Amino acid sequence: MAKYYSKLMESVASKEFTISGEIDPPKGSNRKVIEHQTELLKPHCVAANVTDNPLGIVIMNTLAPCVIMQEMGLEAIYQATCRDRNRIALQSDVLGAAALGMKNILALSGDHTVMGDHPQAKPVFDLDSVQLTAAIRGLVNGHDMAGKELDVAPQMHIGVALSPGLEPIEPEIIKFEKKIEAGAEFAQTQCVYDTKVLERILDLTSHLDIPILPGIAPLKSVGMAKFMAKNVPGVTIPDEMLKELVESKDIKETTINITAQLIADIKDLGFPGVHIMPVGMDAEVGEMIKRSGVR
Amino acid sequence: MIIVETKKIEELAESLAGKKKVLIVGCNGCVGIHQQGGERQAEELAELFKLDKVLKNVDTTVTSILRQCDKSIVKDALTDLAAEADAILSMACGAGVQVVAESFDIPALPAHNTSFIGVQERESETFYERCVACGNCILHLTGGICPVTRCPKSHMNGPCGGLYNGKCETDKNRDCAWILIYNRLKALGELDRLKTIMEPKDFSKKTHPRSQEA
Numbered sequence: 001m002a003k004y005y006s007k008l009m010e011s012v013a014s015k016e017f018t019i020s021g022e023i024d025p026p027k028g029s030n031r032k033v034i035e036h037q038t039e040l041l042k043p044h045c046v047a048a049n050v051t052d053n054p055l056g057i058v059i060m061n062t063l064a065p066c067v068i069m070q071e072m073g074l075e076a077i078y079q080a081t082c083r084d085r086n087r088i089a090l091q092s093d094v095l096g097a098a099a100l101g102m103k104n105i106l107a108l109s110g111d112h113t114v115m116g117d118h119p120q121a122k123p124v125f126d127l128d129s130v131q132l133t134a135a136i137r138g139l140v141n142g143h144d145m146a147g148k149e150l151d152v153a154p155q156m157h158i159g160v161a162l163s164p165g166l167e168p169i170e171p172e173i174i175k176f177e178k179k180i181e182a183g184a185e186f187a188q189t190q191c192v193y194d195t196k197v198l199e200r201i202l203d204l205t206s207h208l209d210i211p212i213l214p215g216i217a218p219l220k221s222v223g224m225a226k227f228m229a230k231n232v233p234g235v236t237i238p239d240e241m242l243k244e245l246v247e248s249k250d251i252k253e254t255t256i257n258i259t260a261q262l263i264a265d266i267k268d269l270g271f272p273g274v275h276i277m278p279v280g281m282d283a284e285v286g287e288m289i290k291r292s293g294v295r
Numbered sequence: 296m297i298i299v300e301t302k303k304i305e306e307l308a309e310s311l312a313g314k315k316k317v318l319i320v321g322c323n324g325c326v327g328i329h330q331q332g333g334e335r336q337a338e339e340l341a342e343l344f345k346l347d348k349v350l351k352n353v354d355t356t357v358t359s360i361l362r363q364c365d366k367s368i369v370k371d372a373l374t375d376l377a378a379e380a381d382a383i384l385s386m387a388c389g390a391g392v393q394v395v396a397e398s399f400d401i402p403a404l405p406a407h408n409t410s411f412i413g414v415q416e417r418e419s420e421t422f423y424e425r426c427v428a429c430g431n432c433i434l435h436l437t438g439g440i441c442p443v444t445r446c447p448k449s450h451m452n453g454p455c456g457g458l459y460n461g462k463c464e465t466d467k468n469r470d471c472a473w474i475l476i477y478n479r480l481k482a483l484g485e486l487d488r489l490k491t492i493m494e495p496k497d498f499s500k501k502t503h504p505r506s507q508e509a
């Protein structure tokens with residue numbers, strides 16, 4: 001049997017329905033924010049991602065929350081993007097993260113600097129996500145990108161992103177295949193709300209041997225649903241779902257129910273797990289999972 | 296084609312502060328061909344000086360030379376005129392300005408911001424950046440479309456998740472380079488090229504300043 005370093009990968013391998021969560025670091029140095037989210041997610045998630053300055057907005061870095069979470073007993077999925085670090089910094093960060101106990105890393109390209117609150121910043125993009133995946137695989141195998149041997153290799157599992165709703169989808173699938181060839185072991189997707197999109201991605205990746213955890217974020221309001229459908233690449237919101245939100249008398253209840261149904265659908269379709277981005281509804285994640293009946 | 300953009304008149308006034316006699320030099324090389332910094336534009340700039348409350352007091356002489364990136368041409372054409380001036384305002388790209396600057400003892404100042412190496416499409420007036428002179432051309436692998444230049448992230452292995460309706464995450468009006476490449480390779484029957492992992496670029500080839508034997 002293959003050896004797993006992380007609880008995340010062990011859970012996936014055990015065929016248990018695997019639930020990962022996500023922690024949003026604060027704009028500031030308040031570790032209580034991390035501790036609070038960790039306490040709320042820990043009973044329900046086997047591991048949780050920590051984002052790396054999404055949209056290029058300056059917030060607390062990735063590694064500090066990862067360490068805090070793991071001290072509290074929630075396994076971290078360290079997100080690394082290519083936007084702010086060249087290949088020297090990225091490799092060095094991976095080595096340091098491993099020394100601090102990180103067992104999972106998600107290799108991403110990262111949003112462009114012009115999207116964030118420091119648009120004047122120099123975008124790095126020395127590597128792309130495929131190349132970063134290969135670089136981390138090299139480190140895990142004991143050597144850096146220059147081929148130099150490491151004294152102790154990091155023991156980590158490499159995850160990648162997949163955007164199931166992109167059009168055209170073919171180049172995304174080709175890129176995904178390259179990520180797997182480069183050494184990816186698990187995947188998490190961008191937000192999906194439409195079971196048709198989920199069915200399509202299952203079909204298009206059926207030849208690939210990699211666990212895919214579809215990503216979901218609770219739709220907290222009609223406004224959020226409309227915003228996501230309009231602005232987030234690849235996101236479509238089914239009409240019935242939108243109608244349910246519009247007609248809701250108790251929006252929080254509806255949001256929990258819609259999310260629970262999505263989780264249940266994801267399991268029924270045969271995905272090995274789900275990635276929940278709570279977007280502030282950390283306290284309700286337990287209820288969403290309970291109502292979904294997946295456990 | 297080197298694309299330049301003329302600096303604001305206030306910025307020029309600031310950089311020319313205290314100068315009484317200014318030699319404005321057009322360049323008939325790259326920036327001249329597309330009427331960005333040639334003889335006519337040099338004359339037009341001198342006309343603009345006359346309308347400015349500060350610059351109207353400056354005594355201007357206008358000339359234009361074959362190209363400013365060639366030191367012998369610069370010296371032959373400008374030595375006499377430069378002797379009469381306190382400063383030279385160069386209409387060339389950043390490279391031309393520097394050749395002029397190192398050729399004479401008086402300051403040589405840029406009239407333009409040098410933007411990029413670009414092309415002009417016939418039906419439009421817009422210039423588009425098409426080459427960042429990375430020193431390691433891969434156009435044979437990408438259907439003749441450069442991802443290093445045309446993808447703002449210089450991605451080498453396909454589109455990022457920010458792609459939306461075929462457009463780039465950084466600008467709704469700009470085509471995603473990787474969708475252009477995908478469509479082109481598909482049309483050429485070369486889609487298999489996309490399936491090969493492209494190695495990280497060798498940026499040591501781009502360490503500036505570069506040089507090459509003539």
Ligand code: SF4
Pocket residue numbers: 112445446447448449450453454455456457458459462463464465470471472473474
């Ligand atoms: S959308 Fe396309 S062109 Fe824009 S950054 Fe992403 S891959 Fe590059």
